[in-house]
Each structure stands twice: as structure tokens, then as C-alpha cells.
Amino acid sequence: MVKKGFFKKTGCILISVSIILAGFTFFGSTTSDAGYDSGAFTDDTGNASISNDEYDDYIDDFNLVTASGDLRVDDFGLDGYHALSTVIVTGNLSVGKYAFTGDYSLSGINCGSMSNATGMAFDGCRNISFSIGDISGGCYTDGAGALYNGTTLVCVPRSVGTSYTIKSGTTKIDEGAFNNCLVSEINFEDNAGANLISSIGEQTGWPSGDLVVHAYGSNKDDAKTVHDYFTALNGVAGEVTILYETGGGTTPTTAPTPTSDPGVSPTPTVSPSGDPGVTPTPTVTPTPTVTPTPTPPPSNGKMYTVTVVDEFYKSNMSTITKTITRSTNKYVDGSSYSFSPVSYTGYSHWGGRNESGVVHGDIKVYFFYKPSDGKSDVATTGTNGTVNKTGEGITASAVAQQTNKYLITKGGGQVVAQSGGPVTIVCNGELNKLLYILVDGNVLDKANYTVASGSTILTLTKEYIASLNPGDHVVQFQYDDGYAMTGLKITASKTTTTVSYKVSSDGSISSGHTKDTTPKTADGFDARYLLCLAIFLLGAGSILMGRQRKLEMILAEQRDDY
Known part of the structure; x- marks a missing residue:
């Protein structure tokens, strides 16, 4: 026999559980995937972070990071994310140890400033390049594109080529700094720069062949760290040659060769008269001293x-x-x-x-x-004979087209529905230097956008956004001395799906939710709400059943009275 009030109490408990579960589901669904959607991490809070393992469930699709403000990538935060290609941060990017290790598709880090970077953070990033707005975070790049943190050389990308000159004042070469490079010749910008190096970390897989280190202005004692490190490498992967110069100048010095032996008297000569008693004083003409030009090590014939x-x-x-x-x-x-x-x-x-x-x-x-434009490097040819991508006889130089020097300061990496235009993107390049805008490598018709100063404010029209196919697109600002680019992801316009439920007399749901075919987002419908609803209905059913039992008991008592 069921105790009195059992159904009522059970129903109240079930309703309470459904409310609590709905609350957890709501708050969990709005925070668990915050910032990530369809391959892109986007943050507009101004102070974001990515911790170790946080997005490992999406490691195969995670390809873009954009943050309006500061971003901290913790130790191992994005290591092994082989699809990651671009990182754009308008504020400071704080780089943890091994933060991007193994991200071999990572081709560009574009940030307002960078801090805490170490060499192993970029181990395996063989195509990486850096664009850093200012040195407020302590990190910066030299003219060749190598990354420094203060006086520490952090990363030498492959793009520097086979010869690299270490910046004046460098005191440390970080572990892994040369891991990704092709360098086979090292120079020092400072004449005695090798003397300042106090620490060289282990380099994995480098050098892969013979290496020449030019340490002019130094000697093996003054440049002990350099001498000991590179001497130990000799024969490991190839021949390592260290070229010193002890005289302190830029040309090796040698002692002059004597022109005569002062200890040997010249042989007397006989005068024309035949008088052997007359011995003329010998005249010695000194040979000019020649300072040799330094030559490379002789070929071994290999x-x-x-x-x-x-x-x-x-x-x-x-x-x-x-x-x-x-x-x-x-x-x-x-x-x-x-x-x-x-x-x-x-x-x-x-x-x-x-x-x-x-x-x-x-x-x-x-x-x-x-x-370039999907067909060829040239769209048309202007009357002046120059390459013309705009149809107006104007083009960016080859250097400008290959120099990533500007920064997207707002609107980078946006994810927008086809119906979500217009779209605004801001670049810090001067408007008077802007030549044209490209989308997916094609010069964009001026009817599809407007630009305004401050520095360059680009607005893509609503109609143009609607015309783009869903998927990833690349927007490029091309100036007369460099460029900046950012990703733009277009999604299909979301449709509204009506959710209806038919509850049978036994409390079960006989026909209910029609699944929405649009991609799930952080604020999309969560199937766990169905469980909450089912528990709520069971609780309501229990209360109603309790009331029905009570009514039956009252009616039974009335019948007994008769």
C-alpha cells in the first residue's frame, strides 16, 4: 500500500531535479565551448586564455585564433594542433612553454605585442612568420624576420634562408632557436659579437650539414661559449668551421716576412778593375708587405x-x-x-x-x-606595361605583396552568416597607402566595399557578404609597402525550427522535437533539455496521480457512508 502523500512528495522532488538540471545545462552550454566555433577560436572580451587540453577535442579542425585584446596561451596550450594556420591578436600575446610545438601548418602570428616567448614554443613550426606591432611585451623581430625576446634569440624561421646574422647585443641563443631553419652560415652583426654569447641551448636536427661560423673580431678564448658549443658539433652532422681573427679588425693580420737574413754578410763583388780589395756596399731593396685577404676553407674535393x-x-x-x-x-x-x-x-x-x-x-x-588570382599573376596589363591587378594601371610591388607588416586591429577572423552583413574590418595601415582590397586572392570591385580613415576602416557591403559561399575566405589589405590579411568565415543563414511536443495521457512524449539541421553552436538547443522536460512531466504526473488517488479515497468514503 502506498503511503499517503507519496506521489505528491515524489512529484515535487522530480520537478525540483528537473529545474536544477536545466540550470546546469543552461550555464554549462553557454560556457563550455565559449570562444570556439567551427575551427575558429574568437574572443572579444579583451583578456582571454587557452589552457592545456582545453580544445583538444577539436584538434583536427582548429585552424584559426583571433582575439580583440590580450590572449594568453598557456604551457602546451595549442601544441600539436596541426591544422592551426593563423593567430591574430590585437593586444598582447603571452606565449607559454611549448605553446605551439608541432604546429607545422602555422604560417603567421600577427599581434600587437608578444611576451614570454621561448624557442621550444615554436619547435616544428617550419613555415612560421611573425608580425609584432611594438616591443612593449619584450619580444620583437629583426630585419630578417627572426624572433627575439630581449637579448635572447628565440626563433630563426626557414624564411631567413641559409645565411643568418645574429643581432648586435645578443647574449643568449635559446633552446630550439635554430630547430626549424636552413641556416648553414652564421655571422655576427657586432664585430666581436661572439664574445657576448653566454648561453646556447640545445638545437634538435640542426645543423643538418656543414656549418660555417664567422667569428671575426673574436678568438676561441674570448668567444668560449661559441667555440665550445660549435666545436662539439663538428662531425656530428657535418663539418663545422669557426673563422676567428685575432687582430681585432675585419681583416686577419700576419707578420711581415723578412727580406734578408741579418746574420749573413753579402758576398763581395769584384770591381771592373779587378781589384779584389774594393768591396762595394750591397744594396737591399725591401719587398712590400702584403696583407692577405681572408679566403674560405679550401675545398676537400667532395x-x-x-x-x-x-x-x-x-x-x-x-x-x-x-x-x-x-x-x-x-x-x-x-x-x-x-x-x-x-x-x-x-x-x-x-x-x-x-x-x-x-x-x-x-x-x-x-x-x-x-x-594569386586563381588564373595567373596578371589580371590585365596597363598602358605603361606594368602588371595591373586593378585595371587602373596600379599595382603593388613584389616586395609590398610579400611583406606582411600591417596588423588587423579590429574585426579579424570573424564568423558571419550570409545574412549578417555588412562586415567591418580595421587595419592599422594608413589609408593613403592603400592600393586595393583582395578577397581569396582576387582584387575586389570597389562597388562591394567602402573605406574610411582611422587607420583603414573597411566595410564589406551586406549584398557582397550575401553573395559569398559558406566557408573560409581570406581578406587582404594591400598597401604600397606591405599587406595584412585575416580570415573571414561565412556560414549559411540560420533557419528557425519550431519545436513542438505531444504528451500522451500516460505522460510520455509521443511526438516531439524535430532536429535542427543547422550546426550546433554554444547557444544552440541542447538535447539535455528534453531530459529535463521528461523529468518535469513525470513529477507533474506524480502530483496529479496523488491528487487522483486522494479524490478516489474521498469518493470511496462517501460511498461507504451510504
């Missing part, structure tokens, strides 16, 4: 191969689409080589540099290409 490789990428430089081995070339040890990018229909060279150096081992030389 033959080495220099392989030229052209790599082709998607428009946002995120993924390699194909690789071509352009040529294999044989050189005698000590010979010089030099190669330039070539023209490919539909592609433009990215990186803006030739590759040259001295052969002391097998070398691979890389050039990088990305789609």
Missing part, C-alpha cells in the same frame, strides 16, 4: 647536392597543396650557389627573397607560393 624545392600553399598559407622538386644541382665543396623564385601560372612567390650561400654539404633550398 661533391654535394643542392636541391631546389617549390612548395605550393592555399591562399591563407595554411596547407601545402603540392610540392615540386625543381632541380638537383651538383657543386664542389666550397662553391657558391644562388637561386631565385620562378613564375607559375596562378601563383605568386611568397617570402620575397632569393636563396644563396656556400656549399659545404647537401642542401635543400625552398621557395613558397600561394594562389
